[in-house]
Amino acid sequence: MLNSGGSPAVVRTAGAATLLVACLALASCGGDGDGDGDGERDGAQGEVTVVYQDDTVKPQDRPAVAVIRKSRVLEQVADWVNASVALPHDLVVRVTGKVPPGVTDAVTQPDGRTVFVPPSFLTQIEEVSGKVAKTVKRPALFPEDRYNADDLTALSTQFVFGHEMGHALQRQLLLANLGLEEDAADGFASFYTVNEVGPGPSLAAALLFDELAREEGGLTLEGLSSDHPVTQQRVFTFLCYLDGSDPKRFDGPLVGAGYLPKTRAPLCPQAWSMLDYGWWTQLAPHFRTAFRDQGDEAQRHAHDRLIAETKALGKKLDEVRRAQ
Numbered sequence: 001m002l003n004s005g006g007s008p009a010v011v012r013t014a015g016a017a018t019l020l021v022a023c024l025a026l027a028s029c030g031g032d033g034d035g036d037g038d039g040e041r042d043g044a045q046g047e048v049t050v051v052y053q054d055d056t057v058k059p060q061d062r063p064a065v066a067v068i069r070k071s072r073v074l075e076q077v078a079d080w081v082n083a084s085v086a087l088p089h090d091l092v093v094r095v096t097g098k099v100p101p102g103v104t105d106a107v108t109q110p111d112g113r114t115v116f117v118p119p120s121f122l123t124q125i126e127e128v129s130g131k132v133a134k135t136v137k138r139p140a141l142f143p144e145d146r147y148n149a150d151d152l153t154a155l156s157t158q159f160v161f162g163h164e165m166g167h168a169l170q171r172q173l174l175l176a177n178l179g180l181e182e183d184a185a186d187g188f189a190s191f192y193t194v195n196e197v198g199p200g201p202s203l204a205a206a207l208l209f210d211e212l213a214r215e216e217g218g219l220t221l222e223g224l225s226s227d228h229p230v231t232q233q234r235v236f237t238f239l240c241y242l243d244g245s246d247p248k249r250f251d252g253p254l255v256g257a258g259y260l261p262k263t264r265a266p267l268c269p270q271a272w273s274m275l276d277y278g279w280w281t282q283l284a285p286h287f288r289t290a291f292r293d294q295g296d297e298a299q300r301h302a303h304d305r306l307i308a309e310t311k312a313l314g315k316k317l318d319e320v321r322r323a324q
């Protein structure tokens with residue numbers, strides 16, 4: 001929990017927040033694994049585009065869509081992928097009310113070529129973010145002038161869209177997963193936002209998911225049997241990767257302030273290093289020619305850091321285990 005202790009309020013509603021988690025759990029997960037990562041590396045010309053289909057947006061969803069559009073958070077993710085990765089196919093991100101049956105959340109189609117972002121989903125994020133801004137004490141690390149519904153919505157949506165982009169990359173490039181695809185999708189959201197944006201999206205997503213976990217209440221069989229980690233667990237993983245990316249900077253405001261437990265924190269620098277090296281390594285065969293030098297350098301750096309952090313963890317392991 002982010003709001004300085006206390007157990008989550010067990011207030012289960014059938015409201016927006018519940019839908020949000022259910023759909024992240026179901027609808028965004030893709031289907032048959034039929035991505036064909038067979039694009040020629042240098043000849044691959046796929047581009048990510050973001051399309052706002054305004055005529056499909058209901059009046060009640062226009063404010064949230066306007067917040068996301070103005071923030072350009074979706075375009076930032078798209079631009080990074082376009083500059084770095086040669087996709088075998090185009091990827092169209094549709095902010096649209098015209099979605100396949102049953103879609104209420106951001107979803108990536110199984111072939112990784114379309115992401116749907118329903119306007120009502122953005123309104124749900126805005127509602128939960130508004131509640132967070134009003135009821136949850138601001139973590140000191142989060143800038144005061146951005147602790148409002150609109151900025152929290154934009155930042156957490158960037159993280160959530162990073163998750164969908166993780167699915168799209170996995171499907172289009174046929175990336176080899178060694179764990180759950182949903183974990184890898186969350187991992188790409190952390191990898192991209194921590195490296196390219198800063199702590200804002202991870203923090204906003206942690207606040208959003210923490211609020212959702214509170215509204216979900218206790219663990220259920222449905223939650224435990226999901227292909228996603230349970231919601232509260234995702235909060236701590238978002239924070240762990242952020243902390244591990246720069247413990248000198250984040251240990252104080254995240255661990256010292258009690259948001260990330262002291263039992264988890266010592267594992268986070270090595271965990272982040274493994275994630276960072278993992279994504280650079282997965283993407284390396286697909287780097288765009290113009291990005292190759294920069295990407296290879298980032299991968300080398302991540303490799304060296306992983307070796308160093310693994311050694312460092314080995315040295316402090318006895319101490320870490322005693323504390324757990």
Ligand SMILES: [Zn+2]
Nearest residue numbers: 028029182185
């Ligand atoms: Zn997903």
